[in-house]
Amino acid sequence: MKITQFLRLLRRHLVLLVAMIFVGGAAGFGITALMQPSYSARTELFVSVPTSGDPYEMRMASDFIKERIQTYVGMVGTKSVLEPVIADLDLNTTPGELASRVEAISDPETVLITVQAKAGDADSAARLATAVSRSLTERISTLENPGKTDSSAIDLIEANQAVPPSEPDGPPQWLYIPLGALLGLAAGIAVAVVRGTYDNVVRTKNDLAAVTSAPLLAAVPEDREITYRSNRDEPAIGGVRGESILRLRTNLRFAHVDEDSTVLLVSSSHPGEGKTTIGIDLAIASARAGQSVVLVDADLRRPTVASRLGLEGSVGLTTALVSRLRVDELLQTWGEDGLHVLAAGEIPPNPTELLETRAMTELVSELAGRFDLVIMDGPPLLPVADGLVLSKLAHRTLLVAAAGRVRSRTAAESVRALDELGAPIGLVLNRAKMSSAEFDRHRAYGIRAVVPAIPEDADCPDGTVDQDGSAASVPEADEASAEPPAEAFEGPETRPMPLVREDGGVSRS
Known part of the structure; x- marks a missing residue:
């Protein structure tokens, strides 16, 4: 399809395109109005193992941490970690539902565990991230020190505290309106192209x-x-x-x-x-x-x-x-x-x-x-x-x-x-x-x-007719001062x- 044919097709479906733009914009506005904002807060835990300072011992400790750290990451969504959080924050939810709002990630090249939590407001997200990281620390300490000794085989230290986020997750909500309008325009163009492809009505x-x-x-x-x-x-x-x-x-x-x-x-x-x-x-x-x-x-x-x-x-x-x-x-x-x-x-x-x-x-x-x-x-x-x-x-x-x-x-x-x-x-x-x-x-x-002249016996004796075919009156003027109308010079x-x-x-x- 040539560009001129495409532009002619869009002009033929101009009403459809405008309607789809309005529908898309209205859909974006509806999403903005109905969508609940979501805030994410995160805290970081530093994982370490007590050593005597010997380089060989420290290397062995680093390898030990990297092997265990993925296990710790997978424990964030477990019932044993989330039940204490629900009790501590007095949340009206279940561990399964809460697990969909929290997650832990770790870079294999570091010894940091990032705990991230989502909530409907910024303060709740920060409190939830802090509570989950502390419950995870306590649970890992219990597992790594089953004998209840004074020294633990591994330590988790809160390196960065959770801070309430200043903005909700995702793009700004107002952006959904022009985004919806653009998607509506794209859908309208697609419909116009499909109709133009299968439309076999002679128009030109x-x-x-x-x-x-x-x-x-x-x-x-x-x-x-x-x-x-x-x-x-x-x-x-x-x-x-x-x-x-x-x-x-x-x-x-x-x-x-x-x-x-x-x-x-x-x-x-x-x-x-x-x-x-x-x-x-x-x-x-x-x-x-x-x-x-x-x-x-x-x-x-x-x-x-x-x-x-x-x-x-x-x-x-x-x-x-x-x-x-x-x-x-x-x-x-x-x-x-x-x-x-x-x-x-x-x-x-x-x-x-x-x-x-x-x-x-x-x-x-x-x-x-x-x-x-x-x-x-x-x-x-x-x-x-x-x-x-x-x-x-x-x-x-x-x-x-x-x-x-x-x-x-x-x-x-x-x-x-x-x-x-x-x-x-x-x-x-x-x-x-x-x-x-x-x-x-x-x-x-x-x-x-x-326009032909109207007979003398018609209702309009001056013989002037409006565009709609009805008689129209013409103001009287002196013949000497009368000038021809402007349209008389438009052409033959x-x-x-x-x-x-x-x-x-x-x-x-």
């Missing part, structure tokens, strides 16, 4: 490029600044989304520059990916560019083109195929640019068989001979076979893939199905997420919304172009 142009070698003709963004208008007669749109539709139209014209007419099928893998919206937008944009365009609603299972454009949908394609009426009698005109629309008509009981008839082939050929561009809004490819049938009648199939909705293997399956039929494919990434840099580039070039206005939403309304940005 690179995701589509990894699925197929088919050309990506356009990436249409999901512009959340789009405001909606209910007026279907004079819609207008500019902005980033409109520029993406214009790019798609231009790419298609260059792809078919040597052809007199072009038949396009607009489809998708599954319903809900915005294929109908893209088809309508492309048809309107092409008509505005001066092409003669006919939009055919070839989805004979769930037709929506007529309802979105406010046209009659009871007669259309099925009427032409079944009753053999002339196409001129069934075509409807939408808008001022001469966009022709052939609605779906009545839903037949056998859509696939009807689309496979010779009448359908002849109808498409007739439309291709009369119009510069024929756009067929087909059904999804994977649920039914209708789309594959229509792809054989089209010069190119536009496969619309919705970012964040369709999976890579689903898009690959649709492309593979079209490849098996030899159908040329063009990809359109719908609802693409644009980076802030891309939006800034558009904004710097002056791509902004263009984009040409108004209507777009139709998936819910049936007309949108602009």
Whole structure:
């Protein structure tokens, strides 16, 4: 995974990372609040053997001590040593429980025994270490002098007394909060990487490029600044989304520059990916560019083109195929640019068989001979076979893939199905997420919304519209002193172009 892909993955899971940081920090705070502090105190015992001062005798004594000292270290946790400590300090515990709080260690190169004890406060730890060292001394003295003589074979002397510690054991308790936050961040990154590794949802142009070698003709963004208008007669749109539709139209014209007419099928893998919206937008944009365009609603299972454009949908394609009426009698005109629309008509009981008839082939050929561009809004490819049938009648199939909705293997399956039929494919990434840099580039070039004037009989006579589509009042000013708004100098206005939403309304940005 490249660094840019990793950073993009982290940005996609930013909410998860922030949540994990807070969870880790809260867990660290909870540990700090619930954790009881522990203090450790230690004392050191010096082990010696009485000698006459002879070097040989002293060497033998040193070897004797080193052999015995490990035995003394192991005696610290025994019942015979800890029971006197419990009685002396009046502790409410057992020798077994107390043994987990005390230990003795010794360096093989020295004759020192370090006795260490833990307690809930510093003074208790110091008292416990002192009591354990004294009980150990007494117990060893008893074992080494079983005859109760005045002289002992070995002596244990307290070399360093136990001192109450000034700080508890371990790191400072406040350190658990940032440590927990860091662990939460690490866990969030791990989850993001795992999800990114196994996540096969198409989100970017690179995701589509990894699925197929088919050309990506356009990436249409999901512009959340789009405001909606209910007026279907004079819609207008500019902005980033409109520029993406214009790019798609231009790419298609260059792809078919040597052809007199072009038949396009607009489809998708599954319903809900915005294929109908893209088809309508492309048809309107092409008509505005001066092409003669006919939009055919070839989805004979769930037709929506007529309802979105406010046209009659009871007669259309099925009427032409079944009753053999002339196409001129069934075509409807939408808008001022001469966009022709052939609605779906009545839903037949056998859509696939009807689309496979010779009448359908002849109808498409007739439309291709009369119009510069024929756009067929087909059904999804994977649920039914209708789309594959229509792809054989089209010069190119536009496969619309919705970012964040369709999976890579689903898009690959649709492309593979079209490849098996030899159908040329063009990809359109719908609802693409644009980076802030891309939006800034558009904004710097002056791509902004263009709002048509409101009729004189509207509630707002001055013809001004707010961003939300509602009427807005403008303060009166003298014409001589009036200055153009600042945004008028941001760049050239984009040409108004209507777009139709998936819910049936007309949108602009």
